[in-house]
Amino acid sequence: MISILIPTFNDDCVALAHAVATLCRDIQGLEWELIVGDDGSTNQQKIDANRQIDTWPHCRYWLTGVNRGRAAIRNALVREAHGQWLLMIDADLKVMKKDYIRQYVSFMSDHPQPCACCGGYRVGEGPASNLRYLYEKASEHCQYAKFREKAPYHSFKLSNTLVSRDILLRHPLDERIRQYGYEDVMHGKKLKQEGLPVVHIDNPVLFDRFESNASYIKKIEDSVDVLVTFRKELKGYSTLLSLACSHVGGALLRMAFPVLSFVQHRLRTNLQSSHPSLLVLRFYKLYLLLSQMRQSQRL
Numbered sequence: 001m002i003s004i005l006i007p008t009f010n011d012d013c014v015a016l017a018h019a020v021a022t023l024c025r026d027i028q029g030l031e032w033e034l035i036v037g038d039d040g041s042t043n044q045q046k047i048d049a050n051r052q053i054d055t056w057p058h059c060r061y062w063l064t065g066v067n068r069g070r071a072a073i074r075n076a077l078v079r080e081a082h083g084q085w086l087l088m089i090d091a092d093l094k095v096m097k098k099d100y101i102r103q104y105v106s107f108m109s110d111h112p113q114p115c116a117c118c119g120g121y122r123v124g125e126g127p128a129s130n131l132r133y134l135y136e137k138a139s140e141h142c143q144y145a146k147f148r149e150k151a152p153y154h155s156f157k158l159s160n161t162l163v164s165r166d167i168l169l170r171h172p173l174d175e176r177i178r179q180y181g182y183e184d185v186m187h188g189k190k191l192k193q194e195g196l197p198v199v200h201i202d203n204p205v206l207f208d209r210f211e212s213n214a215s216y217i218k219k220i221e222d223s224v225d226v227l228v229t230f231r232k233e234l235k236g237y238s239t240l241l242s243l244a245c246s247h248v249g250g251a252l253l254r255m256a257f258p259v260l261s262f263v264q265h266r267l268r269t270n271l272q273s274s275h276p277s278l279l280v281l282r283f284y285k286l287y288l289l290l291s292q293m294r295q296s297q298r299l
Contacts, residue, residue, distance in 0.1 A: 001031040001032065001033070001082060001084055001085070002030070002032050002084075002085045002087060002101075002104070002105065002108065002162075003032070003033050003035065003081035003082060003083030003085070003086050003087070003165070004020050004024070004032065004033070004087045005035055005037065005074070005077040005078070005081060005086055005087065005088050005089070006020075006034070006035070006036045006088075006089050006090075006091050007037050007070065007073045007074055007077060007088075007090070007091065008036055008037065008038055008039065008041065008091035009038070009039045009040065009041055009067065009073075009091075010041045010042060010043040010046050011041075011091035011092060012046050012049050012050065013036045013050050013053065013091050014049055014050060014052060014053060015094070016089065016091065016094060016095065017034055017036055017056075017059060018056075019094070020034060020095060020100075020101065021034055021056060021058065021059055023098070023100055023101040023102070024058070024101055027101060027102055027105060030105060031083075032058055032083070033058050033081070033082060034056075034058060034059045034060070035059075035060045035062055035077055035080055035081065036050060036053055036059075036060070036062065036091075037062050037073050037074075037076060038050065038061065038063045038064060039067050039069070039070075039072075039073035040063075040064055040065060040066045040067030040068070041063075047063070062077075062080065068175075069177065069178035069179070070173075070177075070180070070183055071172075071173035071174055071175045071176075071177050071178075071183040072178075074158060074168075074173050075168075075173050075175060078165065078168040078169060078172070079169075081165060083165060085104075085108050085162055085163070085164060085165065086162070086163050086164075086165050086168060087101075087104060087161070087162045088158045088159070088160070088161050088162075089159070089160055090158075090159040090160070093121060093159065093160065093205040093206060093207055094124075094205060094206040094207075094208065095205060095206070096204060096205060096206045097203070100203060100205070103119075103201070103203045104117065104119070104162045104203065107162060107199075107201070108162070111199070113197075114164035114166050114196065115163075115164060115167075115197040115198070115199060116156065116161055116162065116164070116167065116191065116197070116199065117161065117162040117163075117198075117200075117201060118148065118156060118157060118198065118199070118201070119160040119201060119202070119203035119204055119205065120144065120145060120148060120200070120202060120204045121143055121159065121160055121204045121205050121206065121207045122140065122204045122206055122207070123136045123137050123140045123143075123207055124206050124207065124208025125208065126208065126210045128275075129213075129273075129274040129275065129276070130212075130213065130276075131213045131216050131217070131271055131276040131281065132211055132216040133210045134278055135278060135281065136207060136210075138278055142155075143204065144202060145200040145201050148200040149200040152198040152199070152200055153188040153189065153191060153198055154185070154237060155188070156184055156185070156187065156188030156191065156198050158173075158184050158187070159184075159205075160203075160204070160205045167196055171187070171190050171191065171194060171196075173186075173187050174186050174187070176230075177226055177230070179222040179223070179225060179226050180219045180222040180223055180226070181223025181224075181226045181227070182223060182226045182227060182230065182234060185234060186230065186233060186234065188237075189233070189234075189237060213271060213273075213276060214272055217268065217271055220284075220285065220288070221288060224288040224289055225292060227289065227292075228289065231245070231293075240285065240289055241289070244289055244293060254290070256286070256290075257287070257291075257294070260283060260286060260287035260290065261287065261291070264284070264287050267280050268284065271284060
């Protein structure tokens with residue numbers, strides 16, 4: 001049996017859930033369930049829209065009532081699921097292929113031992129004024145299986161991934177991470193430590209919903225905060241962090257900090273504008289990392 005788990009917060013999941021449920025029904029003899037786990041949404045219109053999912057066969061819309069974070073809602077969905085295999089899909093993605101579920105079902109048949117299988121995603125069209133779109137499009141090549149399989153644990157993501165339920169029950173996501181970012185990375189490291197296989201295939205979903213520049217910048221700021229807070233656990237899983245923590249790199253970065261600190265408002269202004277620069281984004285991330293690390297060292 002396969003359980004499709006869709007964690008959500010203020011998303012309309014009807015189209016995604018309907019597309020996945022249709023693909024499941026088309027596979028004769030497949031035992032399946034679909035659970036949309038609502039992590040304390042505040043948008044009543046989205047909640048009301050998602051309630052119809054609860055009326056569909058094999059489908060369930062589950063409201064937790066309180067926002068606990070991305071790691072916690074995923075762990076809760078794992079405990080609610082009944083399938084031996086769990087397919088995690090982020091709520092802002094779309095199904096691209098008619099054989100999307102069938103490809104994962106074939107993987108289940110071919111891999112009787114507990115493991116994880118990441119399918120990746122493709123980036124849809126977006127405006128050149130949108131920072132998230134520019135970032136995702138520039139790094140889209142990293143989503144192909146031939147790239148991800150070079151570093152399977154570093155590339156681990158739960159946005160479109162099939163995992164044995166036993167793995168996620170024995171090794172739940174780290175619920176200390178309540179902000180955006182790095183819960184997948186932390187989990188990939190844990191799977192590597194436990195010697196559990198992570199396989200990468202090309203079975204992508206479509207990512208074409210891009211938040212505003214201001215919202216994405218807030219996510220970046222949150223993710224850097226998580227990176228600094230858990231820098232010991234994430235050592236070796238962030239190029240920027242590795243550079244900042246090295247003796248030579250640290251010295252160079254500390255020399256750059258006064259300059260970045262002086263222009264950080266201009267950097268942020270550019271990122272929120274209608275012509276954001278990915279180079280500016282790199283410098284802004286560097287400033288955030290150095291600023292957070294300096295502050296944490298003073299505490």
